[in-house]
Amino acid sequence: MQTTHTCHVYGDDVNTDLIFAGKYTYTLRSQEEIAAHALEDLDPDFVQRVQPGDIIVAGRNWGCGSSREQAVTALKWSGIRAIIAESFGGLYFRNCINQGIRPIVLAGASALVRTGDTVTLDHAAQTVTLGGQTFALPPLSPSVQAILDAGGLIPMLKARYAKT
Amino acid sequence: MTGFTFVEKVLAQAAGVTQARAGDVLDIRPHRILSHDNTAAIRKLFEQIGVPRIADPERLIITLDHAAPAPTTLHAQNHAEIREWVQLQGIRHFFEVGRGICHQVISEEALVLPAEVILGADSHTTHFGWLGAFGMGIGRSEVAALWATGELWLAVPKTLRIVLNGALPEGVTAKDIALKIIGTLGVDGGAYRAIEFSGTTLARLSLDERPVLPNMMAEFGAMSAYMPPDEVVFDYLRQRTTRPFTPLYPDADATYDETVTFDVSALEPLVALPHQPDNVVPLSEAYGQPIQQAFVGTCTGGRYEDLAMVAQVVRGKRLKARLLVVPASAQVLQRAIATGVLADLLEAGVTLGTAGCGACMGNHMGVPAPHEATISTGSRNFKGRMGTTDAPIYLANPYVVAASAVTGCITHPADLV
Ligand code: SF4
Numbered sequence: 261m262q263t264t265h266t267c268h269v270y271g272d273d274v275n276t277d278l279i280f281a282g283k284y285t286y287t288l289r290s291q292e293e294i295a296a297h298a299l300e301d302l303d304p305d306f307v308q309r310v311q312p313g314d315i316i317v318a319g320r321n322w323g324c325g326s327s328r329e330q331a332v333t334a335l336k337w338s339g340i341r342a343i344i345a346e347s348f349g350g351l352y353f354r355n356c357i358n359q360g361i362r363p364i365v366l367a368g369a370s371a372l373v374r375t376g377d378t379v380t381l382d383h384a385a386q387t388v389t390l391g392g393q394t395f396a397l398p399p400l401s402p403s404v405q406a407i408l409d410a411g412g413l414i415p416m417l418k419a420r421y422a423k424t
Numbered sequence: 425m426t427g428f429t430f431v432e433k434v435l436a437q438a439a440g441v442t443q444a445r446a447g448d449v450l451d452i453r454p455h456r457i458l459s460h461d462n463t464a465a466i467r468k469l470f471e472q473i474g475v476p477r478i479a480d481p482e483r484l485i486i487t488l489d490h491a492a493p494a495p496t497t498l499h500a501q502n503h504a505e506i507r508e509w510v511q512l513q514g515i516r517h518f519f520e521v522g523r524g525i526c527h528q529v530i531s532e533e534a535l536v537l538p539a540e541v542i543l544g545a546d547s548h549t550t551h552f553g554w555l556g557a558f559g560m561g562i563g564r565s566e567v568a569a570l571w572a573t574g575e576l577w578l579a580v581p582k583t584l585r586i587v588l589n590g591a592l593p594e595g596v597t598a599k600d601i602a603l604k605i606i607g608t609l610g611v612d613g614g615a616y617r618a619i620e621f622s623g624t625t626l627a628r629l630s631l632d633e634r635p636v637l638p639n640m641m642a643e644f645g646a647m648s649a650y651m652p653p654d655e656v657v658f659d660y661l662r663q664r665t666t667r668p669f670t671p672l673y674p675d676a677d678a679t680y681d682e683t684v685t686f687d688v689s690a691l692e693p694l695v696a697l698p699h700q701p702d703n704v705v706p707l708s709e710a711y712g713q714p715i716q717q718a719f720v721g722t723c724t725g726g727r728y729e730d731l732a733m734v735a736q737v738v739r740g741k742r743l744k745a746r747l748l749v750v751p752a753s754a755q756v757l758q759r760a761i762a763t764g765v766l767a768d769l770l771e772a773g774v775t776l777g778t779a780g781c782g783a784c785m786g787n788h789m790g791v792p793a794p795h796e797a798t799i800s801t802g803s804r805n806f807k808g809r810m811g812t813t814d815a816p817i818y819l820a821n822p823y824v825v826a827a828s829a830v831t832g833c834i835t836h837p838a839d840l841v
Contacts, residue, residue, distance in 0.1 A: 273611055273700060277806040282785035286461045286491055287498040289468075301808040321612040324645055325806060327547040327561040328462075350616050350647050351547060355563040401449060403577050413565045417473045417572060 261383045265315040265341060267390070268306060269375045274318060275325035276352065278302040280334045282326065294330050295337035312339035315379055317390065319345065319370045323352025332359045342381065344369045344388065357404050360412035364388060365398050427675020429583040430650045431618040434558045434672055438541040446582040446681075451575045456536055457483050458544030459567050460526050461490035464505040466545060469568035478513050479574040485517040486510060487529055489780040491787040492521040499787075524753025524779040527551040527639065527723045532755050534665035538653045539672035543567075543576065548723050548803070550646060553619075553638030555661070556653030556671050561642065581618040581647045582681035583674075588625035590689030595837060597733070598633040599725060599801065599821040601625070602640035603694040604686060607704025614646030617681060620674060621651045625688050631660055632729035639724050640803045643701040693824050695799075695834065698816035699807040707824060710834045716796040718829035720822055721750030721782045725801025728759045730822040735765040737826035737837050738772040744832030747774045748790045750782030786811030799828045 278301050280294070288294050299306040316322070316335065322345035323331055332355045335343070343356060344364040356363040372391030373379065380389040386397045400408070410416030428436075428443065436443050439450035459466050463486050470478075478484065486506065494500035503521070510518045519529050527548055536542045538556035542549060545567045552559030562576070570576055586605060592598075606613065619641050626634075634657075638649035653671050661669070695710040697703045720726065720734050731749060738747070749769055751757040757779055760766040770776065775790075777783075783790030784802050786809060792798050794814035805817035818834065827837040 275700075275806045277785075277804075277809050281808050283787055283811050285785075286465075286502045286787065287496070289465070301813045321615065321645065324611055324615075325547065325643075325804065327545055327549075327563055329563040329565060332563075347612060347615060349612075349645060351561050351563065354566065358563055358565040358569075401579075403449060413569050414469055414472050417569055421474045421572075 263381050263383070265313055265379050265381065266311060267315050267317045267373055267375065267377055267379050268310065269370055269373055270302070270316065270318045271370065272319035273321045273324060274302060276323055276328050276331040277325060279323065279331040280328060285328055285330060291337040294334050298334035298338045307338060310338045310340065313341050314339055315341055316343045317369050317373055317379065318343070320347050322348050324349035327351045329355045329359065332356050332361060336361055344379070346370065357407050358413035360408055360415070362408055366395055426679050427677040429618070429678040429680065430620055430672060430674045431558065431581055431583055431648060433674070434539055434541060435578060435580050437539065444580050446580050448580045450578055450580060452541060452578050453575055454543045454570065455483060455540040456485055456542040457567060457570050458485050458526055458530065458542060458546060458549060460487045460546060461502060462545050462564060463509065464502050466564045466567045467505065467509050469565055470571050473568060473572045475572045478571045481513050481515045484515050484571070485530055485535055486515055487519040487523065487526040488521045489525050490785065492780040493778060495788055522754060522778055522780070524751070524756070525723045525726070525781055527635070528727065528752040528756070531555065531635065532664065532753060534661045534667070537661060537667060537669035539670060543570065547642045548639050550641045550649045551635050551639040551723060553649040553651050554635040555657055556651065558648055558650070560648045581616060583620050584614055584617045585620045585622060585680045585683040587683060587685040588621060588623040588688055589685065590625055590687045591628055592625070592688050592691060595823050596691050596693055597821040598629055598636035600691050600694045601686070601688055602636055603696055603701070603704045603819065604691060606640065606644050606702045607694065607696070609644070609684070611643060611700055611702045612645045614641055614644035617646060619646045619649035621649065626651055627654060630729060631656060632727040636724055643803055693821055693836065695824065696805055696819035698805055698818065701803065701805060701819060707820070707834070707836055710818065711836070713818070713834040714797065715745055715799045715818065715828055715833060717792055717798040718745055718747045718825045719783055719790060719798055719800040719802065720747070720825055721752065721777065722784045722802035723752060724803040725822060726750055726752035726756065728756045730801055731756065731760045731769065732765050733822040734826040735768040737823055737840065738830060739768045741772055741830050741840070743773045743829045745829045747826070747829035748777060748783060749774045750777035750790070751779045754779045783810055785809060799825050799834060801825050
């Protein structure tokens with residue numbers, strides 16, 4: 261199966277505070293409230309522009325900084341389905357997987373596309389096509405794949421405990 | 425067969441396996457699980473899992489520190505939900521508003537010991553490397569999962585060894601070493617890796633200076649950071665606990681991903697310019713930059729010696745900029761009272777905040793107005809960090825922060841005399 265997605269392109273070292281500001285972390289609770297502040301301090305128009313199914317394409321070290329999971333959920337609840345970056349902050353990478361958002365490490369990705377361009381994911385062939393070039397998706401370990409398949413860490417545990 | 429790094433050894437122990445190598449994926453059982461003001465949100469995630477009780481509440485540590493005392497009704501509701509949860513689940517290691525910042529309080533309470541593993545919903549959990557422990561930040565979902573199962577998967581990271589040699593010159597601190605490392609190798613210089621510190625500088629660092637290095641490795645992208653613990657650390661812990669511990673050291677022939685060496689004996693004070701901790705320049709290049717607020721505090725720069733350094737600079741002086749001092753813990757404050765440091769600070773016109781995170785992340789008192797610049801002893805100067813994107817943040821050591829408060833612009837302490 262192939263899916264096409266509109267992308268939003270960003271540069272290097274975009275930190276968690278820019279994706280979801282620290283001042284909101286203890287008081288905003290609902291999905292709508294959290295999504296409404298996604299990327300507020302970097303790209304204030306993002307929340308108006310984003311459509312369900314869109315993806316992020318970024319440079320090096322996307323999501324460095326804090327462990328705050330809302331830096332992933334704010335994007336997820338805005339409609340973002342996947343994040344492609346040259347590299348990720350380590351905590352952010354784990355947070356993506358645990359939220360069921362596939363983090364895709366792809367060297368040079370952000371130079372190939374501009375915001376508004378289309379990216380194609382081929383889920384059977386496990387490839388991604390952007391800027392006219394096709395790349396193999398980096399393989400995932402079985403434990404990571406299991407979390408993504410379940411839709412995230414909490415849904416996976418929920419299903420596990422429901423069975424016992 | 426070559427030897428093992430610290431993370432290979434400590435994570436093998438925590439997983440109950442005989443040995444592990446970088447790249448192995450392990451299910452580990454941490455000794456401690458940390459959360460703070462984010463505990464109410466984690467409770468909601470935990471409740472979705474469908475397990476009624478926390479597997480082992482003895483392992484949990486919860487502090488109210490990030491927005492404490494509550495600045496708004498919404499923050500107060502958040503705290504109230506956490507207190508209720510602590511009661512319901514019988515969580516013993518709970519620290520109220522005013523006790524201090526999680527990493528400082530846990531160290532003072534000796535709740536983490538050498539060779540133990542602490543995972544926390546806070547990126548600066550790397551802090552505990554100063555005790556020879558493994559500390560790593562994790563996400564809220566992972567904490568909820570740990571409450572339910574007691575276990576979490578981890579890929580054993582490769583290790584970057586950072587060798588620090590020499591004695592620091594007068595007026596140069598561990599903060600400058602951290603800025604030097606991050607400024608040289610970049611905010612992703614430690615990405616996906618663990619850090620092991622070694623070299624002759626470490627033993628020369630005081631107890632209050634040591635945590636600065638592993639703490640700030642969060643700004644370096646590192647998963648964790650370790651310092652080999654010595655007698656000074658053991659004494660600190662023995663004064664605080666009777667729990668036994670066996671320290672863990674890397675093998676001499678361990679395999680490192682990379683080794684970098686710094687000679688700190690010629691280091692000068694450094695400043696991180698807005699908006700990234702790796703935007704580091706010598707103090708001379710930031711000299712004269714006007715600032716409206718100076719902030720001394722946080723888990724990086726709010727310990728007793730930081731306050732004492734500030735007192736040394738401002739004693740008998742008047743301040744041109746606001747100087748906000750937020751002790752990292754109540755014990756830090758008590759010591760500053762006992763030694764007269766606090767009196768010197770107040771005499772100079774300092775504003776004193778409640779022990780905790782204070783203005784660090786824009787949640788609490790001391791937030792700047794748009795266009796007001798802050799110079800801070802903290803670790804993070806991201807755009808918008810203190811509440812508004814128009815307020816630039818400079819990072820420096822406590823002497824420089826204090827001197828800048830005196831003159832109202834970024835200043836070398838030597839220029840005050
Ligand atoms: S002082 Fe700042 S960096 Fe440290 S735990 Fe608190 S908010 Fe985080």
